[in-house]
Amino acid sequence: MKHPVDVHVGKRIRHRRWISGTTQQQLADQVGIKFQQIQKYETGMNRVSASRLWDIAHALGVDVSFFFEGLDAALIEGDGTSMPSDILSDKEALDLLRSYYAIPENQRRRLFDLARVLSEAA
Known part of the structure; x- marks a missing residue:
């Protein structure tokens, strides 16, 4: 095991x-x-x-x-x-992660903040 x-x-x-x-x-x-x-x-x-x-x-x-x-x-x-x-092990999650880190840092921060607000509203 x-x-x-x-x-x-x-x-x-x-x-x-x-x-x-x-x-x-x-x-x-x-x-x-x-x-x-x-x-x-x-x-x-x-x-x-x-x-x-x-x-x-x-x-x-x-x-x-x-x-x-x-x-x-x-x-x-x-x-x-x-x-x-x-x-x-989720290919979609890994693709999302790779794409996320390809975004310039200032835009990435704004996207992160947006995702946090959306997840709190759900």
Whole structure:
């Protein structure tokens, strides 16, 4: 059975890899493993060792702590939100995120404020 921490770390690896535009093969090459191993890490099927997580963090340009951000909230079940349990596996959500970060910062801030007001009104 997959451990929730391994699943969360795997999702964060996939998220950062996707945001940076890095393929599984490219990441695997950078850390010296096969891309299938990256797949197993991203699904939580295999646990990432500390030294491998260090290498992955370096390759993706983040601190190791990045992979643990939001872990406490992710482990809380039934938090009352309507968000899918795995938002990072939703292609539409990822496309939206990529498009959002392509918008210039001042316009992005205005769009964020609009989205917040609309969500509060719903």
